[in-house]
Amino acid sequence: MNAPTKMLGEQLSFLPPPTFNPSWPIRGTLADKALGMMMDGRMIDHPEFENFTQSWRLGAVIFSLRTLGWPIETIDIPSPTEDTPSRTIALYRLPARYTAMALALSSGGNHGAR
Numbered sequence: 211m212n213a214p215t216k217m218l219g220e221q222l223s224f225l226p227p228p229t230f231n232p233s234w235p236i237r238g239t240l241a242d243k244a245l246g247m248m249m250d251g252r253m254i255d256h257p258e259f260e261n262f263t264q265s266w267r268l269g270a271v272i273f274s275l276r277t278l279g280w281p282i283e284t285i286d287i288p289s290p291t292e293d294t295p296s297r298t299i300a301l302y303r304l305p306a307r308y309t310a311m312a313l314a315l316s317s318g319g320n321h322g323a324r
Contacts, residue, residue: 232312235278241278244275254302284302
């Protein structure tokens with residue numbers, strides 16, 4: 211008898227996916243800058259965000275974007291130190307399919323018009 215093959219990927223659901231209709235952050239805010247970085251296809255972490263914005267508040271910005279309806283993914287990367295061998299850091303990204311959908315939505319000119 212063959213052993214079952216382990217497959218990785220998205221979980222199947224019998225429910226329809228939620229509608230993608232996020233609110234845009236206000237132009238020029240940290241949330242707008244982080245979203246722009248991710249819509250450029252970048253995965254961002256705290257040091258990169260701080261270098262770009264001079265702000266160390268990336269976690270709060272990601273929380274705000276998620277509250278606005280943006281499906282930001284978190285990827286935990288092992289980053290051990292001598293003092294904390296189990297340390298991980300977070301990389302954040304917006305999946306490409308949502309970037310394409312957001313660009314289609316933004317063609318109406320509503321970006322930042324909260």
